[in-house]
Amino acid sequence: MLAELRGLNEECGVFGIWGHEDAAQLSYYGLHALQHRGQEGAGIVTKNGKGLHVVKGEGLVNDVFSGDALKTLTGRAGIGQVRYTTEEGRGAENVQPLVFRSMTGSLAIAHNGNLVNAKDLKESLEKQGSIFQTTSDTEVLAHLIKRSSGGSLTQRDRVKKALSMLKGAFAFVILTEDGLLVAQDPNGLRPLSLGKLGDAWVVASETCAFDLIGAETIRSVEPGELIVINDKGLHSDRFAEPADRAICSMEYVYFSRPDSDIDGINIHMARKRCGKQLAREVNIEADVVTGVPDSSISAAIGFSEESGIPYELGLIKNRYVGRTFIQPTQAMRERGVKMKLSPVHQVVEGKRVVMVDDSIVRGTTSRRIVKMLREAGAKEVHVVIAAPPLVSPCFYGVDISTDSELIATGRSVDEVRELIDADSLTFLSAEGMLKAIGRPAEMKNCGQCLACFTGEYPTEIYADTVLPHEKEIGR
Amino acid sequence: MLAELRGLNEECGVFGIWGHEDAAQLSYYGLHALQHRGQEGAGIVTKNGKGLHVVKGEGLVNDVFSGDALKTLTGRAGIGQVRYTTEEGRGAENVQPLVFRSMTGSLAIAHNGNLVNAKDLKESLEKQGSIFQTTSDTEVLAHLIKRSSGGSLTQRDRVKKALSMLKGAFAFVILTEDGLLVAQDPNGLRPLSLGKLGDAWVVASETCAFDLIGAETIRSVEPGELIVINDKGLHSDRFAEPADRAICSMEYVYFSRPDSDIDGINIHMARKRCGKQLAREVNIEADVVTGVPDSSISAAIGFSEESGIPYELGLIKNRYVGRTFIQPTQAMRERGVKMKLSPVHQVVEGKRVVMVDDSIVRGTTSRRIVKMLREAGAKEVHVVIAAPPLVSPCFYGVDISTDSELIATGRSVDEVRELIDADSLTFLSAEGMLKAIGRPAEMKNCGQCLACFTGEYPTEIYADTVLPHEKEIGR
Amino acid sequence: MLAELRGLNEECGVFGIWGHEDAAQLSYYGLHALQHRGQEGAGIVTKNGKGLHVVKGEGLVNDVFSGDALKTLTGRAGIGQVRYTTEEGRGAENVQPLVFRSMTGSLAIAHNGNLVNAKDLKESLEKQGSIFQTTSDTEVLAHLIKRSSGGSLTQRDRVKKALSMLKGAFAFVILTEDGLLVAQDPNGLRPLSLGKLGDAWVVASETCAFDLIGAETIRSVEPGELIVINDKGLHSDRFAEPADRAICSMEYVYFSRPDSDIDGINIHMARKRCGKQLAREVNIEADVVTGVPDSSISAAIGFSEESGIPYELGLIKNRYVGRTFIQPTQAMRERGVKMKLSPVHQVVEGKRVVMVDDSIVRGTTSRRIVKMLREAGAKEVHVVIAAPPLVSPCFYGVDISTDSELIATGRSVDEVRELIDADSLTFLSAEGMLKAIGRPAEMKNCGQCLACFTGEYPTEIYADTVLPHEKEIGR
């Protein structure tokens, strides 16, 4: 489905590089490849012999780094982030990487994920005298590192001690004046890959960033692993015992780019297999298969191939929809989704249409697309979703808000079908999805997090765990 | 193929509306739907009881009409244009619609096409004392109308007389204080459709503009027709006898949006049939079919369906590439096309790939994509083009520059294949294309212009006919 | 008085240069020095061997020529204009220089002034088939030049013939591919000076432009003179017999910069002498003299010097008031003029204040300043104006709108005094002003235009002569 059409957003994407003379520019390209993970803000911090340099701002990577912005980012190491921000207006101060300066050395941190014990940690830190200037979890880590400075601890040990106090989903890239540190939570909830470009090391949320800059993918960062990269090379350490691997299923289903791989599995191929599996699980008499662009195209191709029903471009995405879009008149507003998506009349007219999508969140968009297809002449509209129903909120960095906003929570499939006015509605089974994605069957849930589909969370959840979009400390 | 990746550009798209209280806003949406036809400039002129109001500027529709710009465009009638400009810096004064003010009433004109006798007409007009302020053909029409003002001629007759002097390709929408005038050249070279939205009349270069605003498509404007719309209704007139219908083939092959129809034929379906026909004309042993996004996807689907070779997303388009893109380092530049297009490794690795595209212009981009697929692991790359080779320049408003820039001019298919380093190269036959598109077989060339494929032009071509991008009067 | 505080605006300033390798940059600096003559738009056209190059836009000189704009303006000759536009929104197409392209050579024109027979000329030209794209008088000249192209006329003769048909106030700089042409109306109503920078010739509305670029002032352009500058040198010609010299008095009183000279008379010194003369014509018992910044400071200094009453900064101008100023609350709005002007309490508290200004237009601003001084503690406020009362509209390019807007029209000085709530009000006599400025006494009105003070116009005025801000042809 179209990212713009629903409230389902990734929190961000991170990138890091060590040991390349074009560190800033490669970070820029890396963030560009990760742009789909966050369009609200972007930032890069580089390190040269004299300290850390930062450029960040609200907007797309291209906007933030226009003109000569990159030129000020000298040095052979850098980290960057693209960001999705939940609430308007609070963004500027939260754009990452965050930089923390100190007499004994500066620190920059970029983060993807969400901590479930952030509130507890903040309360405890504030009692010890810490002051928070942002509402982000990233700042919690910085304070914990600072506080861990007791005795003869090395910097790496301090970071390990701090990381070990965090609960939830996190992928951190940290740039200090001595090295690049990379950490993944014990469940490995968010994707984070390690690569190499000549002698330089690179890390990124998705491998598509490596492809763009010509780097080679080496492996995923391991759950509970702390990688320290400095001029002596790469050293793998551990700040926690690995828990059950639980990589976010929605990365396969929706977030990641089709050309990225996670743990060696290509996203497009995984989605196509989900589409095929779906075709095996359902039996629909229909004339054409169409996918809701962009993320459902792969599944639609797979569904078509398996079912033998021809694949068509029944829905076209408008490439020029931007932020500054002028408010439509009431008449236009009712046409709603049309500004972003157009039906191809002659494809659907008089036809029984299979509309493949990857998820239904609130249902409003699905209902509108179904309506649009019917108005364009579709005789029947069969909605098939290449994933199980979303029924539970995510506490790990995906903006699936609350139960009450999810149309499938507490409703039967048929009730949902009626609300979106489809002739039939089918969700892929959880087992089917796991099998189709094809991760190791010996792991629990094949090493995937299914929390949004099942309500079973791989980590502890605290009474006061808050969803990302609800965070705002100090009122 | 990607529009950004080659020098193949449509000159513009036009829109008009008469009799609706939201004339400006609907024009805005109409232009938005036509945005793919020109991204360099946009403008709207509306008419209220007190005269013509104009807002125009360089950039995308969203940029030009940001803020309160639309609010100044009051009135119940409007015309608009989106524009592609060939040379940087000369754009501002050429952005359309052009407005011509006079004591006896003002006139606004928007134009899509290119006149082949513009230079002759300008010379003659200048000799009579006319002054030109732009380099556009549109101004020629305005002067001819003004000059035709002899004796007792009505305005309509003056416009007819002026139009009858024009040779070449043109689709005009003209707004006066009395009415909306719409004219199509005698060969009907450029698309122009008539629609209805409630009681209001609308015209647009493509029917996708009607779909977006909820209007109904009525018919194409006829070759040689002058439609006059005013408060008394619509009146169809004729300024010239219709010549052989010769609608631009590249509209079907490349320019128009997949959800538009031209003369009742849907673009996506036409392209898909071209892909199928291509599959019939060639015999390739391969593992996957992939299309070069966006315009070749339809043909790729058709090719896959007919050939039985599975269709895959072998190439992903980067949606965030913008104008302000920072200059890459030399190392990055060599990776070239990668910023805009990414291969999906696991799709092509070790595979024999059929890469479907809609055209080859200079060949450089094709060569890069082939190379990119090979670097991603493709075992073989078979390029199939869902149209005949481009061998001749276009004088009718498409920026296919000169013979010497076209790789296929004076080269055999195998020579081109070698230059782009493909394992095989196949073009669709002209007959196959005409058949697949499916226009009336009884018409000459099925009513299509094949000039860029054959060098046979449907109109006279003058010794001094100049290509659009070469125009610059008065030095 | 403050330009921003009243409706008294100069139409524009012009600049030209021939024969210097930095033509564009020197034009930019020249326009910068003339910025006070027009803040709404700016443009420069240069000529190299290949034609004319133009950059123009709405806004200040610095805004229009930001970034690399100047780099595109190659060549050794250029003209430019800064412009004040009366009505918002119509500006873009009227920004000058206007460029007229033709097969036989292009032409760019910049203009300062206002034609009184523009409407007649336009009607006549339209009847002959001319089309107007702007509402400016400049376009009339271009058409007349084009129309004069009969027989064996040289370009210079055509320009002379065209100029001879114009009535009113005009200072033209014209750039063709062969030369720079400079013309002044037969009465010499608007200032225009000729200078030299090394071997290059320069022209400008005011000599302060010469000072900035280091050029030497040679002389004023003569009434009725056409100067032709080309690679052979400068040639002075004549398109009309000179009429009585009638340079705009308001240039001395208000518009021109204090460091400019007109006909060898320095503006600051002329104003200071007006202040002295005023002190001789009136007898006020007072404690301090203060001027309304910026234009009345010189007269205030003179008044103080002659009267012996100490000169003080009683009013401070806020330098940071810009266009984007946020709308004040009602409470703030009532404080009105305070955003732009602040009283210095300790200067005026308990004092009898002489407030020197250069003009009263509508009277609202004067009343507010008087009120502000009283609120700051002034015991008495005596307003003295270093010019006669404005009673008649200007048809020569100054936006003194209509009789009805001028507070002094049809009112006695005492009635005006009462309306602005001053303790006394004194205007400088016309004779006193002429004497103080010090132009040749043997000329009629010392060679000055006094129309706005007396209603006697130096040129014919037609029944349909329109004021600049009322111009809008063809509705």
Place this chain on the structure above:
Amino acid sequence: MLAELRGLNEECGVFGIWGHEDAAQLSYYGLHALQHRGQEGAGIVTKNGKGLHVVKGEGLVNDVFSGDALKTLTGRAGIGQVRYTTEEGRGAENVQPLVFRSMTGSLAIAHNGNLVNAKDLKESLEKQGSIFQTTSDTEVLAHLIKRSSGGSLTQRDRVKKALSMLKGAFAFVILTEDGLLVAQDPNGLRPLSLGKLGDAWVVASETCAFDLIGAETIRSVEPGELIVINDKGLHSDRFAEPADRAICSMEYVYFSRPDSDIDGINIHMARKRCGKQLAREVNIEADVVTGVPDSSISAAIGFSEESGIPYELGLIKNRYVGRTFIQPTQAMRERGVKMKLSPVHQVVEGKRVVMVDDSIVRGTTSRRIVKMLREAGAKEVHVVIAAPPLVSPCFYGVDISTDSELIATGRSVDEVRELIDADSLTFLSAEGMLKAIGRPAEMKNCGQCLACFTGEYPTEIYADTVLPHEKEIGR
């Protein structure tokens, strides 16, 4: 002298308001009046029942608060700051007010001044685990307040305890959810005034802010005073015993607006008296007196009045010089200061000119102005400075950099005269300046800081006290 022409910059201006429904808008106007104290950044924080709201950014007040920015700043209390930043690029994160969020309530701080023990305090705080995100002294105060939270201390007591640890110059306005806190350092080094607007309390760096919004000036904030304003009213407290009053002399001489009062003494009048005193201390035969605009005009008027030499506008300031000014050619660059300042030829030609200025920093600008006056024809140029020579750096918030940059350090007056090529050079004596300004004679140095003139600092100076522009912690 022109602020833009030398490296002498105020650090900032602050504003605060409590108890007015238009708090944000009045803060905006207040900052506008203080704009001359800092043009690099601006910010406002308001408080409504639900927390603190912040808008800030780089640029002028008008730029930062364009559009709807003010609308988000709801509430009846607000603080704001305008800021001068020493180094480009580090600005964004340092723009004030800074906001510190905490579980127990948020805090916003705006600051004018410079701490001399900042480095010590930071080191100590970091050792206790504090993390700094900016390089500003303001953050030090926030951490000290947070750290003071031991036991049963009230918020006011915590603030007092924190303030008592600070050494140097500081004027703080602090907004919490419970009140507005205002503090002045024990020497009262920076100006800070208290006023009233109806029932609302206001504070500002200068009284001109009160005049603009129509508020009444009540008194200066006392050295060592902490004012707490909340819904119960205003309560004056004390965090330190007052030391010798030592208000910055440069506020009288150069920084403050002529219409502001400090401790009841009007700036313009003080400067005029300095000019008079200077005329008494020197004996120059000359024809005209001219001041270097803007800040030296008052002194020049005084000098003229006392000496009897006529005051003239010998130098005109260009009002349109902006940031985006295009780089001049080499030839233009040599003309240097001319872009900002123009001589009036006829005023100085053949004359013996007294040029009054308020300070000489590096001497380069003075030398250029002298040269410009000579080139304009001045026969003699006598430079008189209405203050003593600047010889020592300032540690209290004025960017008078280091000894080595000050031309007068270690040079005799005649050596300086020779370097700036003046015919004579005279500085006002320190005693003359103190007498002319007219503060209480019974106080030490009349209650003024003379450090930059004498090198005697009113506070301790630490070995590691750093100048504002050298601050950058943790590299």
